[in-house]
Amino acid sequence: QSLRDNLTGWAPLISEDAVFLSLMKGVELGTTKRMSEVIAEVTGAGPDRIAVVSGPNLAKEIAQREPAASVVACEDEDVAHRIQALCHSRAFRPYRSTDVLGCELGGAYKNVVGLCVGMAVGLGFGDNTTASVITRGLAETARLAMKLGADPLTLMGLAGLGDLVATCSSPLSRNRTFGEKLGQGMTTEEIYATTKQVAEGAKSCSSILQLARDNGVDAPIAEHVDAVVRGEISARDMMDAFIARDTKHEKD
Numbered sequence: 001q002s003l004r005d006n007l008t009g010w011a012p013l014i015s016e017d018a019v020f021l022s023l024m025k026g027v028e029l030g031t032t033k034r035m036s037e038v039i040a041e042v043t044g045a046g047p048d049r050i051a052v053v054s055g056p057n058l059a060k061e062i063a064q065r066e067p068a069a070s071v072v073a074c075e076d077e078d079v080a081h082r083i084q085a086l087c088h089s090r091a092f093r094p095y096r097s098t099d100v101l102g103c104e105l106g107g108a109y110k111n112v113v114g115l116c117v118g119m120a121v122g123l124g125f126g127d128n129t130t131a132s133v134i135t136r137g138l139a140e141t142a143r144l145a146m147k148l149g150a151d152p153l154t155l156m157g158l159a160g161l162g163d164l165v166a167t168c169s170s171p172l173s174r175n176r177t178f179g180e181k182l183g184q185g186m187t188t189e190e191i192y193a194t195t196k197q198v199a200e201g202a203k204s205c206s207s208i209l210q211l212a213r214d215n216g217v218d219a220p221i222a223e224h225v226d227a228v229v230r231g232e233i234s235a236r237d238m239m240d241a242f243i244a245r246d247t248k249h250e251k252d
Contacts, residue, residue, distance in 0.1 A: 114179060
């Protein structure tokens with residue numbers, strides 16, 4: 001959420017042919033812009049100079065050089081290929097894509113789903129519940145991404161399902177941990193007061209919800225997670241509301 005202000009100061013220091021590589025997973029509050037859109041707006045860089053990296057890349061494991069894969073996305077595939085070659089190592093395997101939109105939405109939305117899964121865990125629920133939330137969270141992400149023009153296969157890949165599984169399954173995930181504390185009854189303010197880490201999903205859930213509403217996409221997980229983060233309902237209320245929703249065809 002601080003990218004715009006920081007980049008405004010940095011932009012004059014960056015050469016006119018440099019490629020911007022975003023590792024950020026969120027949607028800007030107020031504007032509902034993805035990080036690549038903020039970069040383009042602030043710097044004037046074209047799509048051939050803006051790339052993103054996204055995937056199941058928990059920072060601690062990357063730092064320990066544990067094997068991991070990711071996606072390098074840029075609308076200019078030659079640029080994606082260059083970055084792919086630069087960051088390929090014995091422990092890190094990058095794939096490339098031209099679907100920047102899909103990669104960014106997958107990376108942002110999984111934080112919200114991770115919060116929801118964390119709340120389920122904090123409430124003491126097991127694998128059936130968490131698997132259900134993960135699956136419906138992926139469906140919700142795909143609905144919005146496809147409405148905006150993303151390739152649905154991106155959401156089945158590393159920047160979609162891969163990142164979602166890592167965030168929802170690992171105790172290293174800040175979003176899942178934040179959600180667990182909400183499920184245990186702590187308020188958002190209490191959690192912020194006891195941790196130095198940022199759970200991006202707690203900050204981005206309202207902007208992702210607004211993006212979905214602006215595009216006429218049903219987003220019950222984003223809607224209810226946002227309500228819990230704001231303190232309007234409890235985590236238990238959220239889970240009860242999911243079960244009570246009208247039944248429908250799975251593809252709806």
